[in-house]
Amino acid sequence: MSTLGHIYATQDAAAARRNMLLGVKLGILSEIMLFGALFAAYFVIRSESGGWPPHGQERPELILPGLNTLLLVSSSVTMQWAVRAIGRGQLATMRLALRLTLLLGSTFIVIQGYEFATNGFGLTDGTFGSTFYTLTGFHGAHVLAGLGLMAIVAIRARRGLVSAEHHTMVEAASYYWHFVDAVWVALFSTLYVL
Amino acid sequence: MSILKPGLLRAVLGAAAGVLIGAGGLTLARGSGMDIRDGQILALGYLLALLGFVVGIGAFRFWLPWAIGRPVDTTAEHAAHGTAGDWRRYFRFTTDHKVIGVQYLVSAFLLFLTAGTFAMLMRYELAQPGLVLGKEGYNTVMSTHGAMMITVALISIIGGLGNFLVPIMIGTRDMAFPKTNALSYWLLPLPILLVAINPLLGGFDTGWTAYPPLSQQANLGQQAYLMAFVTVGISSILSAINFLVTVFRMRAPGMSLMRMPIFVWSLTVTATLALVATSVVAGAFTMLLFDRVLGTSFFRPSRGGDVILFQHLFWFYSHPAVYIMGLPGLGAILEVVPVFARKPLFAYPLAVLSFITIGVLSFMVWAHHMFVSGMAEFFHIPIMLTTELISVPTGIVFLSALGTIWMGKLHFKTPMLWVFGFIWAFLIGGITGVYLADVPTDITLSDTYFVVAHFHYTIVGGTIYGLFAGSYYWFPKITGRMYSERLGKLHFWWFTLAFNATFLPMFWLGIEGMRRRVADYPPEFAGLNLWVSIAAFNIFLSVAVFVFNMIWSWARGPRAAANPWRAQTLEWRCSSPPPVENFEDIPTVTDTPYQYGTPGTAAAEGGAAS
Numbered sequence: 076m077s078t079l080g081h082i083y084a085t086q087d088a089a090a091a092r093r094n095m096l097l098g099v100k101l102g103i104l105s106e107i108m109l110f111g112a113l114f115a116a117y118f119v120i121r122s123e124s125g126g127w128p129p130h131g132q133e134r135p136e137l138i139l140p141g142l143n144t145l146l147l148v149s150s151s152v153t154m155q156w157a158v159r160a161i162g163r164g165q166l167a168t169m170r171l172a173l174r175l176t177l178l179l180g181s182t183f184i185v186i187q188g189y190e191f192a193t194n195g196f197g198l199t200d201g202t203f204g205s206t207f208y209t210l211t212g213f214h215g216a217h218v219l220a221g222l223g224l225m226a227i228v229a230i231r232a233r234r235g236l237v238s239a240e241h242h243t244m245v246e247a248a249s250y251y252w253h254f255v256d257a258v259w260v261a262l263f264s265t266l267y268v269l
Numbered sequence: 270m271s272i273l274k275p276g277l278l279r280a281v282l283g284a285a286a287g288v289l290i291g292a293g294g295l296t297l298a299r300g301s302g303m304d305i306r307d308g309q310i311l312a313l314g315y316l317l318a319l320l321g322f323v324v325g326i327g328a329f330r331f332w333l334p335w336a337i338g339r340p341v342d343t344t345a346e347h348a349a350h351g352t353a354g355d356w357r358r359y360f361r362f363t364t365d366h367k368v369i370g371v372q373y374l375v376s377a378f379l380l381f382l383t384a385g386t387f388a389m390l391m392r393y394e395l396a397q398p399g400l401v402l403g404k405e406g407y408n409t410v411m412s413t414h415g416a417m418m419i420t421v422a423l424i425s426i427i428g429g430l431g432n433f434l435v436p437i438m439i440g441t442r443d444m445a446f447p448k449t450n451a452l453s454y455w456l457l458p459l460p461i462l463l464v465a466i467n468p469l470l471g472g473f474d475t476g477w478t479a480y481p482p483l484s485q486q487a488n489l490g491q492q493a494y495l496m497a498f499v500t501v502g503i504s505s506i507l508s509a510i511n512f513l514v515t516v517f518r519m520r521a522p523g524m525s526l527m528r529m530p531i532f533v534w535s536l537t538v539t540a541t542l543a544l545v546a547t548s549v550v551a552g553a554f555t556m557l558l559f560d561r562v563l564g565t566s567f568f569r570p571s572r573g574g575d576v577i578l579f580q581h582l583f584w585f586y587s588h589p590a591v592y593i594m595g596l597p598g599l600g601a602i603l604e605v606v607p608v609f610a611r612k613p614l615f616a617y618p619l620a621v622l623s624f625i626t627i628g629v630l631s632f633m634v635w636a637h638h639m640f641v642s643g644m645a646e647f648f649h650i651p652i653m654l655t656t657e658l659i660s661v662p663t664g665i666v667f668l669s670a671l672g673t674i675w676m677g678k679l680h681f682k683t684p685m686l687w688v689f690g691f692i693w694a695f696l697i698g699g700i701t702g703v704y705l706a707d708v709p710t711d712i713t714l715s716d717t718y719f720v721v722a723h724f725h726y727t728i729v730g731g732t733i734y735g736l737f738a739g740s741y742y743w744f745p746k747i748t749g750r751m752y753s754e755r756l757g758k759l760h761f762w763w764f765t766l767a768f769n770a771t772f773l774p775m776f777w778l779g780i781e782g783m784r785r786r787v788a789d790y791p792p793e794f795a796g797l798n799l800w801v802s803i804a805a806f807n808i809f810l811s812v813a814v815f816v817f818n819m820i821w822s823w824a825r826g827p828r829a830a831a832n833p834w835r836a837q838t839l840e841w842r843c844s845s846p847p848p849v850e851n852f853e854d855i856p857t858v859t860d861t862p863y864q865y866g867t868p869g870t871a872a873a874e875g876g877a878a879s
Contacts, residue, residue: 094445094514101510105548112552112582116567119578129573198563202573205565209556227336234338 092243099247103254106217110258113213117206117265128203132196137267139190143183144263147218150179151256158249164239166232173229173245176252180222187215207266214262217255224248275327277360283325284459287317308492308562311470315463315496322459327362328452350447353849362455364447365849369454370433371747374740376454377425378819380461382812384417389809396802398792407788409472409490416464416477416494420501422732423590424457426597427543428508430739431536433747435512437840438530440521440858440873442850445514449507456504460497467493476786478583481568481576485560492561495554502551505543512540521839523858523873527621530838530862531614532739534621535600538628542589542596546632550586553579577644584635592631594728596624598735599666602691605742606670608836609685610677613863620669623662630659640708641715649708656706660699667695678866682834683757687738690765694730698723701776716786719779722772729768737761737815744822745829749846752826756818760811767807774801837872838862 121127128134157172191208198208228244231237237245273279292314299305323329331349335341351358351365358368359375390410394402402410432450436443444450467473471488479498484491516537520529529537556567557579566572568579607614614620636644636652670692679685701723704710714720737760744752774797779785783794790798832841839862843851856875864872 090518094518097518098446098510098514101513101544102506105506105510105544108545109548109552112549112585113556115582116552116556116578119581120567120573120575123575124573198559198565202566205559205567205574209559209565209567230336231338236338 088241095243095247096250099250103250106254110210110213110261113210114261114265117210120202120206124202129201130203132200132203134267135190135194139186140263140267143186143190144259146179146183146186147256147259150176150183151253153179154249154252158242158245161237161239161242161245166238169237169242169245170229170232173225173232177222177225177229180218180225180252184215184218184222187211210262210266214255214258217258221248221252221255224251275325275330275362277326279327280322280325280455283321283323284318285321287319287321288314291315291317306562307489311489311492312496312558312562315459315493319456319459319500323452323455326455328448328455330362331448349451350849362451364443364451366432366436366444366447366450367747367847367851369450370429370431372454373424373432374429374747376457376461377421377429378816380417381421381425382816383465384414384421385809385812387411387414387417389806390414392802392805394788395790395798397799398790398795400789402788404788405472405474408474408786409468411786412473412476412494413464413467416498417461418728419477419590419594420461420464422594422728423501423505425736426601426732426739427512427536427539427593428454430532430601430736430743431512431597434743434840435533435536436515436519437843437847437851438533438838439516439519439524440839440852440856441515441519442852442855444511445519446511450511453504453508453511456500456507460500463493463497467491478587479554479557480583481557481560481579482570484557485568492558495558495561499551499554499558502547502554506547506551509540509544509547512536513544516540521855521858521873525858527618528858528861528872530604531617531620532597532600532604532838535596535603535624538624539593539596539600542593542628542631546586546589546593549582550590553582553586556582577639577642580639580642581636581644584638585632588635588638589628589631591728592627595731596627598691598732600624601735601739601742602688603666603670603673604838605684605688605738606673607863607865608742608834609680609682609688610673611680611865612673612677613861613865614669615672615675616665616669617861617863619665623665623669626662627659627666630655630662634659637706637711640711653706653708657703660703663699667692667699682741683752683754683761684738684742686758686761687734687741690761691730691734691738693765694726694734694768697773698726698728698730701726714779716784717779718775718783718785721785722775722779725772725775729772737764740819742834743840744819745833746840746843746845746847748823748826749829749844750822750826751829751833752822753818756814760814760818763811763814764808767804767811770804771801771808836862837864839873842873 153172153175157169157176160166160168160172191211196204196207198204224244225248228237228248231244292310295305295310295313299310327349331341331346349362349364351361351363351368358365359372363369363372387410390402391407391414394400394407394410400407432444467490470490470493473484473487473491473494475484475487475491477494479491479495484495516529516533556565559565560567560569560574566574568574568576570576603614603620633655634652636648637656640649670688701719704714705720705723741752741757744750778794778797778801781794783790829845831844833845834841839856839858840847842856854875856873858873860872862872
């Protein structure tokens with residue numbers, strides 16, 4: 076079949092880019108509903124308990140998670156910096172911004188791991204432990220996935236495969252990263268603060 | 270052939286390796302004194318087996334090199350699209366949407382037969398009062414029948430007919446993400462296998478709804494079902510994204526949204542529902558799995574959890590899921606009607622609007638499954654009203670079919686017979702739904718055979734009648750052969766009579782108070798139950814006629830012309846079966862595809878069969 080190449084040739088880069096970005100947005104919509112279910116469970120269980128946290132449990136201190144919030148919000152800024160740089164063809168700047176984002180995101184995970192280890196309560200400690208670790212754990216898994224995406228972008232950029240013309244992946248990763256960031260802000264304000 | 274080549278053999282080996290590492294590793298760890306539960310062994314074994322299977326089939330062989338910046342082997346990528354006439358492509362990670370469509374369709378029918386066999390076992394138990402399979406055995410048979418049939422209804426039309434036809438009907442060469450499309454299909458075999466073998470893991474008792482606390486305490490078979498359901502959900506989300514991007518970004522020139530075939534419209538709404546709703550139930554089932562496997566207490570009332578919460582989350586997906594099952598059937602019916610009535614589709618824009626309205630409303634009615642659950646009282650009346658409201662757009666879809674038939678020049682070919690069967694069955698399903706939407710009657714009828722009858726009239730009447738109508742209608746396009754009209758009509762009449770003989774008496778049984786999901790019943794119901802069982806066996810036999818017709822006609826049937834029905838949607842402009850790339854050149858669409866009754870009109874130009 077000599078004509079097989081048609082499929083790939085006719086799907087020109089611009090169309091492929093639009094398809095990919097729409098696909099990512101739709102995927103994020105589905106993820107919003109997933110976190111919606113988790114948040115719904117949290118609020119229902121919390122509203123039915125006679126006081127939160129129940130049974131004299133203590134919420135974690137705000138210092139580390141507060142620092143984590145700062146880290147993640149700044150990482151959204153550096154991510155957007157990367158998108159802007161590659162749009163203007165500044166490959167070196169993009170790689171710097173991407174590395175910064177990776178560093179901020181990884182620090183977030185390390186701090187969260189430390190927090191989990193020192194919290195003094197576990198997944199099996201009643202509804203408080205269940206909701207706390209399930210929600211933050213799901214979010215943490217998403218952070219890891221986002222870091223994986225960025226690592227892929229970084230590797231491909233190093234091989235010169237990312238350019239002003241071909242940077243759909245950077246944009247896609249940035250959509251996802253902003254979403255993960257927004258979920259964290261919601262988590263931080265409901266699980267830790269309010 | 271090397272066993273390291275991507276393919277079924279490597280996939281099976283990969284799955285076996287996953288079980289060995291996951292389940293074996295944890296068993297060893299338990300042997301050395303660690304506190305590990307059976308459920309954790311099953312969970313890790315299954316997860317790694319799924320990974321091993323998908324890697325083994327070759328799902329990641331293009332993505333992985335791409336991710337680490339290696340040059341992508343484009344020759345191999347084109348080869349993964351499959352060669353026309355090569356039967357082996359149906360057993361591989363093939364990216365051609367037509368191959369994937371056939372894979373889905375054949376798998377769905379195999380699953381349909383398996384689930385049907387479980388239904389026959391149920392009717393065998395229920396043919397007379399007393400116990401044959403035993404209570405636990407009956408529960409497992411009933412639950413497995415439900416779980417499998419739900420999967421059939423979820424994947425058969427959109428996965429099978431939809432994958433095969435949507436890209437052709439909107440005039441493009443493939444789906445937006447062919448590799449993801451193939452991944453969606455190859456995620457399915459393992460969970461389906463897991464549900465099929467759940468009796469070996471002790472079976473499960475809850476039915477497909479998996480309500481806690483029973484589902485927290487039940488056997489490992491229960492956990493198998495939960496994990497399988499989440500996997501099918503992930504596959505369904507990936508497939509929904511693919512459909513939506515394809516439909517919104519890849520239509521042929523001139524194919525405006527309001528010129529899309531109604532079948533494509535119904536699948537678009539279906540995919541939107543699947544995209545938005547599925548992750549909610551995936552979340553709910555994950556929390557339930559965490560309760561079982563990791564010791565959380567989301568749904569454990571003894572530790573502050575809430576069982577009603579599970580029902581809310583479950584039905585928030587599972588009521589839209591009824592429309593995920595039903596809308597593709599309605600779409601297939603509306604696609605068939607104009608062709609065999611030789612009239613334009615009646616009220617096409619209103620039918621489109623109705624599909625969208627059904628989609629929106631379906632998110633506001635879920636709690637009508639929970640009138641007897643003990644949920645908040647104030648919720649009853651609003652939910653009752655929205656539930657009754659949804660019959661308005663559904664009625665408009667119905668009227669669109671009736672209005673097209675009215676004064677039409679009817680051709681009673683097999684697909685059209687299924688349309689009439691649909692109208693009868695879905696009408697009964699719809700009318701009896703009113704009694705279940707109304708709070709007072711629902712409280713009386715809840716958990717009786719009235720519900721069973723209503724459900725089967727809507728889902729068999731909507732989905733399965735649509736599936737059969739569509740399967741006969743598109744059989745020439747998919748296989749390039751004509752089916753046997755005589756066997757098709759025999760199938761229709763036998764199936765329809767047996768189906769009605771089975772489920773109409775169940776309304777009566779339900780009103781008389783026979784409870785559903787129970788293996789035994791009082792002796793006064795014996796006569797009707799024997800009748801129902803005999804009728805049910807007839808459904809199974811009639812499906813055997815269908816299976817024979819499909820297999821025999823696919824092998825030996827007369828060759829089909831490109832457009833045997835003189836239909837106007839784009840798929841009939843391709844040869845039967847369509848060539849690998851569907852169109853030699855992409856057609857230009859000039860009108861809706863329902864320009865029947867006016868000689869010399871056509872809805873599109875170009876795109877001739879190659």
